[in-house]
Amino acid sequence: MQIDERQHAERRHEAATRLGDALRALRHSRNLSQEQVALDAGLSVDTYGYLERGQTPWGRDANPRIDTLLRIFTVLGVDAPRLLREAETDGEK
Secondary structure (H helix, E strand, C coil): CCCCHHHHHHHHHHHHHHHHHHHHHHHHHCCCCHHHHHHHHCCCHHHHHHHHHCECCCCCECCCCHHHHHHHHHHHCCCHHHHHHHHHHHHHC
């Protein structure tokens, strides 16, 4: 099956936005600042801020590396495998 590029771009945008919203909600629930999360994860504050906004400095959809996400999840106390299982379960509903 060939990927429809327009649909793919829409899904990528939605995923980047939802990821950013989830990161922000997790950070707020732990009473952490963007600076605290960024520095503890080994990222610049700007980079982390862009991830929460779901975009790059150039206005494209955020597309973080797995390593970056794992660093952030560790700082936020998120079990990445559990998060993925829950996402898979949510997709089945």
